[in-house]
Amino acid sequence: MKSIVDGPCEESASPEAAIPEESVIVISDDEAEVSLGLGNSVLIVEDREDSFVQERKTLEVVDEELAITFSRKAHVMPHARYDCSTHPFSRMEQETQIPIEKNASFCDECYCYLCDKPASECSNWTTPDYCHCNAHNKSKHWKGERDTALAGVLTIFNLDLTEIDSELREAGDKLQYFLLQLEQVYNKYLDGAMGMRESVERCGCLCHKAKTAKCKAECAFKHSLVKFHNYTDVHKVVTDFINQVDEGSPRASAVMLLGVAKELVYHKVLENPLSLQDPVAHVKQSTAVLMTRIVSTLQRLLVLKDYPKILYDKFVSFFQSLRLPPHLFTFTSSLNVLRWDNCLLTSVLAGQNLTGYRTNKGKKECLWEALTVVQSRVKKLEEEKSYRQLVRYLNVVKCSENAGLTALKQKLCLYMCKYGDFSLAAQSLLTTKGMQGSIAKYFTPVLYEFHLTMLRVRSCPPGNELQLPEVWVPQTGELLKKGMLVRTALRILYTNSHLFNNSLCWSILVKVWCTCDKPSKEGRLFPLCLHEPDRLVQQTMMHMSCAVLDELQRQANVHLPGPFHTSYSGTAELVLIVQAVVRYLMTANPPLGGLMKLITAFGPNHWALSLLIEGISPMQELLFQFVTSINKELYEEELQTLALFKTRGPSYVSQLMAVFLLHLSDGVRSIGFHLLDIVLRNLTSIPWTGTVANNLTTNVVPFLHTVRVSSAEHQKLVGVIGRLMTG
Structure with missing residues (x-):
């Protein structure tokens, strides 16, 4: 008898036995029953018993195509019980009560089909109602x-x-x-668990404190044990x-x-x-x-x-x-989440579907997703920097939680700038698809500054957060049409009362237009010195700005006059902003606040600051509030003012003082003297007071007679200049 043996079947994994080099192993992938009635883990080939008495190395011809040159009795490999060649196995579909015929018998290499361990170690081999010995793979x-x-x-x-x-x-x-x-x-x-009623509901009566049997009986129910x-x-x-x-x-x-x-x-x-x-x-x-x-x-x-x-x-x-x-x-239906390869979703991301609706087999489908799903898709598209697809998705997706979806849509302008569509980004601030109104109505002063700066310098932050970064990354894309951004910035203020009534927003508006429209190679932003037009041109632009502002209060698409389309368009836009600030100050409720931020926002454009003061000068009450508020802020924020002076240097400080010292109003001139006093009180910490003194001597003192300065003011100014000279 000669046996050719393979390993255990795929379904009955068991420890591998050592296989002698001389053994003949046949691996069969056929899952069907073999003709001998056995399973698929053992195959027996019949031969004469006396052939195994000794190793045979002589040539024996079995037929014309097969010759046996060597044979030795094979080792029996581990196998499932139903494949055992020693003990017959009887198959039934489901018999768990008792062992069938001789199924409980096993050889040393039989394994339990269920436990994947030797039959001798199976604890349920013959257990009633769960006989493992009857288990088989069919x-x-x-x-x-x-x-x-x-x-x-x-x-x-x-x-x-x-x-x-x-x-x-x-x-x-x-x-x-x-x-x-x-x-x-x-x-x-x-x-x-048992607990007292009073541990959950406090007893309102006072009788149980009397220590009498009658009182205890009356409120015993409220102090009884109950099951919770x-x-x-x-x-x-x-x-x-x-x-x-x-x-x-x-x-x-x-x-x-x-x-x-x-x-x-x-x-x-x-x-x-x-x-x-x-x-x-x-x-x-x-x-x-x-x-x-x-x-x-x-x-x-x-x-x-x-x-x-x-x-x-x-x-x-x-x-x-x-x-x-x-x-x-x-x-x-909370886990009915569309896969990324869904037809409706892919058509939206590809820009082939701009509505988020489609008809499928006569039924109208809508791209509606839970807020968590929308947030996750936004996160993944952000990580992949697929900003164009992200804009398409947010424009059409529907969600039951409108507040959460609106928060996500506040980044639409950022995403558009990321792929260089600045015109569409500016339009999105006034009209946002899928929303009533625009995302600008949810702006805070910080978000207002972020978006204006981003559009002004055509750059984006390195990340995807709506935060003013230290470094801006320029983006390629078409330039905004002249006048488009200033119209958008003012229209946002006119449609958002919260921003309009916040003086910080007007300071931001001025600051953005007094900043270079391109970041440096390091991604930093620096002040911009705009061309100063002559006095007549300034007055003409201020007059034209009134009609423009009237229109902007009614609609966004306003025609801007010629100066806004010339090479001096930046100057014309700043004049328009100055006129808008004048109107804001006229309607602001006293006391006026944040005026020092407004003044310093003009940067080196002192001519524009002078134009602002000139615009409010005819209104004596407003001018008085303006002067009083600034002097109050200078007194309360002297350290901040001093720090600003040290940052901007002597040229800025002397020109700022000149704006106030050369004004016709003695109240406005008092602001200039207040600034001088701050410098005098900090002479030891300012190394360039001599430069300030020289600038005042050259640019202020010769023109004092034009503003009819009193002799006392003249003497005070000359004395202060002398002290600044000596340090």
């Missing part, structure tokens, strides 16, 4: 039992064994261990497990979270004699909170992680198969 029942034994709790996800790797197997083990813990805590919830079913411990155990899940890998996290969700839907709602004050003490509130967190995490995972389609569909199908109780009905 039975649906036993194959299912084997899959359950190998996959454990993962079988609930309908995963094939080929889809379960070490990562998922570890996740299944963690889930199984958690379910055992959860069962213990949940059983305690079901059993309930408190879900708090269950909530804590589940929360702790979810915290651990968040740190895991995507596939493992999905498995564990879905396993938790399956358990939560079966938790019973038990009534309590009194309502517990802690929301998580109740099943309905607690499971809703936990399910919200589970679903949100799963939605993020499905969008951000690249799950294989088969695994993706199985996870979604599993959640859809859960029979949610009434208090969790809102989560029924």
Whole structure:
């Protein structure tokens, strides 16, 4: 007898035995029954017994095509019990009660089909109602039992064994261990615990303090022991497990979270004699909170992680198969998350669908997604720097949580600038698709400055946050039409009363137009000195600006006069802004605030500051408020003013003083003297006071007679200049 033996079948993994070099091994992939009636892990070839008495090395011709030159009795390899060549095996579809015929017998190399260990070590080999000795690979029942034994709790996800790797197997083990813990805590919830009524609802009567039998009887009910079913411990155990899940890998996290969700839907709602004050003490509130967190995490995972389609569909199908109780009905379709290759989604991202609607088999579909899904898609597209697709998506996607979607749409202007469409970005500040009004109505002063600066310098921050960066990154793209940005900036102020009434926003507006329209090579922004037109041109531009501002208060598309389209358009725009600031000061409620920020926002453009003061000078009451507010701020913020002086240097300081000292109003001149006093009080910390003195001597003193300065003021100024000279 000669046997040709292969290893255990694919389904019965077992330790490998040592194979002598001389053994003849045949590996068969055929899963069908062999003609000899055995399984697929052993194949017997009959021969004469006396051929194994000794090794035969002589040539023996069996037929014309086959010759045996050497043979030796083969070693029996480990095999499943149903493939044993020594002990016959009887097959039945499902027999678990008792061993069938001689199925309980086994040789030394027989392995249990279910346990994957030697039959001699199987604890359920002949156990009534669960006889492992009858198990074989042609039975649906036993194959299912084997899959359950190998996959454990993962079988609930309908995963094939080929889809379960070490990562998922570890996740299944963690889930199984958690379910055992959860069962213990949940059983305690079901059993309930005794507690005093007064621990939940304080007794309102005073009779129990009297120590009399009658009083005790009257309020005994309110101080009796009752059974409570408190879900708090269950909530804590589940929360702790979810915290651990968040740190895991995507596939493992999905498995564990879905396993938790399956358990939560079966938790019973038990009534309590009194309502517990802690929301998580109740099943309905607690499971809703936990399910919200589970679903949100799963939605993020499905969008951000690249799950294989088969695994993706199985996870979604599993959640859809859960029979949610009434208090969790809102989560029924929460995992119906569109894959990235969905036709509607891909057409929107590609720009082929600009509405977010399509008709599929007679039904109208809409690109509607939960806020968590939208946030996740935005995050992924940001990471991929797919800003054009991101704009298309946000323009059409619908969401039930409008506040959250609006917050995401506030970045639309940034995304458009990222791919160089500055004109569309400016338009989006006034009209945002899919929103009532525009995103500008949600602006804060910081966001207002961020967007104006970004459009002005045609640059973006390195990241994707709406924060003023230290370094700006230039973007390629077409220039904005002349006048478009200033119209947009003013229109935002006129349509957003919160910004209009904030003096900081007007300072920001001036500052942006007094900043260079291109960042340096290092990405820094520097002040811009605009051309100073002659006095007649300034007055003409101020007059034309009145009509422009009147129109801007009514509509955004306003025709700008000729000067706004010439090479001096920047100067004309600054004059328009000065006129707008004058109008703001005329309508602002006293006391005026933030005026020093407004004054310093002009930077080196002192002619524009003089034009502003000239614009409010005819209104004596407004001029008085203006002077009073500035002097008050200089007194309260002297250190800040001194720091600004040190940063900008002597030329700026002397020119700023000249603006006030050469004004016709003695009140305005008092501001100039106040600035001089600040310098005098800090002579030791300012090294360039002599330069300031020289500038004042050259540019101020010779012209004092033109503003009819009193002799006292003249003497004071000359004395201060002398002290500045000596340091």
